[in-house]
Amino acid sequence: MNAPASRESSALRICVIGGGNMGGAIVQRWLECTPQHEYRIIGRATRPDWLTKGATWFPHTNPGPALDGADLVMLAVKPAQAAEVAEQTRNSLPPEALLVSVLAGVRLGRLAELFGRGERVYRCMPNTPFRLGCGISVLCGPALSPPDQKQAQARSAIQTLYALGGAVLWADEGQMDFLTAALGSSPAFAYRFAGALALCIEARGFDAEQARTLAAAVVNGAGAMLMQTEAPADVLIRQVASPNGATQRGLELLSDGGYDELITQAVAAAEQRSAELGRE
Numbered sequence: 001m002n003a004p005a006s007r008e009s010s011a012l013r014i015c016v017i018g019g020g021n022m023g024g025a026i027v028q029r030w031l032e033c034t035p036q037h038e039y040r041i042i043g044r045a046t047r048p049d050w051l052t053k054g055a056t057w058f059p060h061t062n063p064g065p066a067l068d069g070a071d072l073v074m075l076a077v078k079p080a081q082a083a084e085v086a087e088q089t090r091n092s093l094p095p096e097a098l099l100v101s102v103l104a105g106v107r108l109g110r111l112a113e114l115f116g117r118g119e120r121v122y123r124c125m126p127n128t129p130f131r132l133g134c135g136i137s138v139l140c141g142p143a144l145s146p147p148d149q150k151q152a153q154a155r156s157a158i159q160t161l162y163a164l165g166g167a168v169l170w171a172d173e174g175q176m177d178f179l180t181a182a183l184g185s186s187p188a189f190a191y192r193f194a195g196a197l198a199l200c201i202e203a204r205g206f207d208a209e210q211a212r213t214l215a216a217a218v219v220n221g222a223g224a225m226l227m228q229t230e231a232p233a234d235v236l237i238r239q240v241a242s243p244n245g246a247t248q249r250g251l252e253l254l255s256d257g258g259y260d261e262l263i264t265q266a267v268a269a270a271e272q273r274s275a276e277l278g279r280e
């Protein structure tokens with residue numbers, strides 16, 4: 001099957017089931033960073049434009065050729081589609097392939113049951129900034145006790161691939177719903193702030209594109225300060241807000257409106273929904 005002629009011996013055959021927002025972001029990053037691997041995407045309706053950059057597309061109605069000889073299979077469909085996809089692919093999954101699911105809420109035990117495999121099942125909770133190499137991926141898999149060389153090798157291979165998208169954190173599965181909310185969902189909370197700020201700017205007569213660019217610059221600058229100075233948020237806040245100054249007045253309004261509590265509640269709501277998704 002369509003293996004690139006220049007494939008090196010260390011190259012992996014990676015099959016991604018579902019090339020949507022998250023699966024697509026990950027594969028695009030991998031295509032840029034590790035083009036020596038072979039990428040096969042199993043998809044349903046439409047063939048995304050970015051596929052022209054080097055992955056091969058296979059229809060979900062005939063997944064066998066895409067899974068043939070795969071070293072790693074990433075499951076990136078919606079949680080509710082997991083059972084249907086397992087039905088379509090279970091018999092074609094190579095026994096030694098690592099299965100990595102990015103599905104919110106769907107437990108390792110459930111995945112093992114659906115796909116008829118035990119040890120070589122892992123979960124990853126990435127976020128979409130993976131596309132630019134500044135994401136966070138939380139990983140979990142079978143326990144490493146007693147130490148097992150095969151599992152250690154599997155973890156190392158997975159870690160290497162997901163580190164291409166940014167930071168990587170191994171966690172216990174019991175933390176996954178919380179981390180899904182706190183790290184996977186929260187880019188959307190930050191975009192919501194940027195969107196609201198853009199609306200304020202637009203309301204004062206700037207055009208929509210200018211407003212978007214200005215709001216993005218603010219969020220980007222604040223994010224870069226957090227990352228590069230390594231200072232806690234309250235220290236950076238004090239550098240902007242003088243006592244009794246203009247910023248302080250705005251911050252007081254946010255506090256009075258329960259800003260911190262609202263963020264806590266938003267994370268808790270997303271965590272609860274993540275747990276529900278795994279049961280649907």
Ligand SMILES: NC(=O)c1ccc[n+]([C@@H]2O[C@H](COP(=O)([O-])OP(=O)(O)OC[C@H]3O[C@@H](n4cnc5c(N)ncnc54)[C@H](OP(=O)(O)O)[C@@H]3O)[C@@H](O)[C@H]2O)c1
Binds near residue numbers: 018043102127
């Ligand atoms: N988006 C995020 O920020 C994020 C973050 C972390 C984790 N996740 C997880 O990532 C998963 C995907 O989310 P998403 O936002 O990427 O959703 P999405 O954009 O809807 O992508 C899902 C993809 O799966 C495809 N698909 C559906 N049924 C299929 C089948 N039987 N075989 C192969 N492909 C099939 C869909 O194709 P069609 O469009 O043609 O139906 C679509 O391209 C979810 O489980 C979510 O929990 C997402």
